[in-house]
Amino acid sequence: TPLADAYGPAVMGIVLAHEYGHAIQSRIGALDEFHATIVTEQQADCFAGAWTGQAFRAESPLLRLGDADVRAGLLAMLEVRDPVGTDQFVPGGHGSAFDRVGAFQEGFINGPGRCAELLDQPLPLMPNQFQLLVDLKREGNASYDCSDDTDPDCSPAPEFLAEDINDFWQTALGTDFTAVTALAVDDLARFSCDGMVTLTTQVAVCPSDHTVVYDEPKAIELYREFGDFTLGYFYGIGWAELAQQALASPLTGESRALLNDCFTGAWVRDITPDDLGNTPRQGDRDGDGVPDTVTSSPGDLDEAIRIAILVGDAGINVDAVGSPFEKIDSFRTGVLDGLTACQAMLDS
Numbered sequence: 296t297p298l299a300d301a302y303g304p305a306v307m308g309i310v311l312a313h314e315y316g317h318a319i320q321s322r323i324g325a326l327d328e329f330h331a332t333i334v335t336e337q338q339a340d341c342f343a344g345a346w347t348g349q350a351f352r353a354e355s356p357l358l359r360l361g362d363a364d365v366r367a368g369l370l371a372m373l374e375v376r377d378p379v380g381t382d383q384f385v386p387g388g389h390g391s392a393f394d395r396v397g398a399f400q401e402g403f404i405n406g407p408g409r410c411a412e413l414l415d416q417p418l419p420l421m422p423n424q425f426q427l428l429v430d431l432k433r434e435g436n437a438s439y440d441c442s443d444d445t446d447p448d449c450s451p452a453p454e455f456l457a458e459d460i461n462d463f464w465q466t467a468l469g470t471d472f473t474a475v476t477a478l479a480v481d482d483l484a485r486f487s488c489d490g491m492v493t494l495t496t497q498v499a500v501c502p503s504d505h506t507v508v509y510d511e512p513k514a515i516e517l518y519r520e521f522g523d524f525t526l527g528y529f530y531g532i533g534w535a536e537l538a539q540q541a542l543a544s545p546l547t548g549e550s551r552a553l554l555n556d557c558f559t560g561a562w563v564r565d566i567t568p569d570d571l572g573n574t575p576r577q578g579d580r581d582g583d584g585v586p587d588t589v590t591s592s593p594g595d596l597d598e599a600i601r602i603a604i605l606v607g608d609a610g611i612n613v614d615a616v617g618s619p620f621e622k623i624d625s626f627r628t629g630v631l632d633g634l635t636a637c638q639a640m641l642d643s
Contacts, residue, residue: 298371305364306371308350309343316342316410325414333388334417337398340372340390341410344402351403362610365403366619369604372396379435379594380425391423393596397627400620419631423593426572435592436523439515452523453477459589460534462580463562464541467634472541475505475534483510492536494555495606495616498529500536507533517602524595528602531559544641549608552616553625556603557637560629563599567591567630599626 298306316339320326325335347368350360376392377383383390390398398418402410425431429446441449457477464472478501480486483493486508488501497517498509509529517525535558539551546554565575568590577588600623607619617625628636 298374301374302367302370303363305360306367308358308360309347309368309371312343312346313339315346316340320414328414330414331384331388332386333383333390333394333420334414336389337394337418338410338413340395340398341402341413342407343368344399344404345407345410346402347399348403348406362618366604366607368399369396369600369619369623372399373597373601373604376597377423379597380423380431382424383420391421391593391597392600393627393630394418394420394423396600396623400624400627403620404624421596421630422567422570425593426568426590430592435594437592439518439523439526452526453479455589456527456530458580459566460530460562463565463576464534464538466576468538468541472538473505475507475537477530477533478506478508479511479514480508481510481512483508483513494532494536494552495529497606498533500533502537502540505537507537509533517605521601522594522598524591524598525602527563527591527595528559528599531562531599532556534562535559539641542641546641549614549617549621550640553621554637554640556617556622556625557629557640558634559599560626560631561634561637562629563591563596564630564633596630 320335347360349355350358351365353359372395373392376395377389381388437452438444438449440451461474483499489503491499491501493499497513500507514526514529532555535555538558566589568574574590603622603626604619607617607622608615610618
């Protein structure tokens, strides 16, 4: 199949495990109980994750899966997600990549017993429908520099993202957090500053002058390939690193990087609109009488997951910035449970 050709033979096992999940549902009569398709699909994804987890942990006498196989499974979930803008509850809905990866991880970590609970206690789902016509027309992607947008009120993504994430952290931490400036450079590998902390090959921070520095050519390439929230993810972990410094975080290495992912998820939670288009933090920050409402778009969460896979460690045992699985799990914690859950990581 194309998935196996692209990501390796283990994907076939994951697909079969998903289908075995449906076979289980058929045997117990669950498919006759009029559950929404998304609910039965989430449970099947969970069962696929449970099978993958036991093979990864060497709990199977017949098969052992490795880091590359788990990464392939995550990538496969991205490929088989619902199209951006799809209502998950339409007949045949399978969920966004964020939804599908989450169900897979639930089974991977907690096993088939947890999956058995999901018909009666479905996992939370994130919005995946466009609420604004302009968002639909742009397929959820804001303009990077407004060169491709005729709207006279267009605001470049690097600018409005920086403004909003500064407001998020200043709202959360008050005067303990100094506003951060974003700096685009042509080659991050040739850039330096006092106390520079490199987070990925695309983004670093300069603590001395409260700056997040990103490699613009690399960011634009990923922006065009995957979508606008690739930049949002890099901003997220950059601002999060400076927030950890403001909090005097004692974390180092992988634990610190994973908290950056969680903090990024908490910011995304804060800008994700509800069914009425409202977000938790709204207001007229510039005093023009119009609410300054920055909202995430359908697809943004999937784009963040894709970048987490791209920049994650090659394996679970590398312990540098976290494996893709660990990074996504931490990011999801922030998205679903907010800053309080991330603070628990800091305090543990």
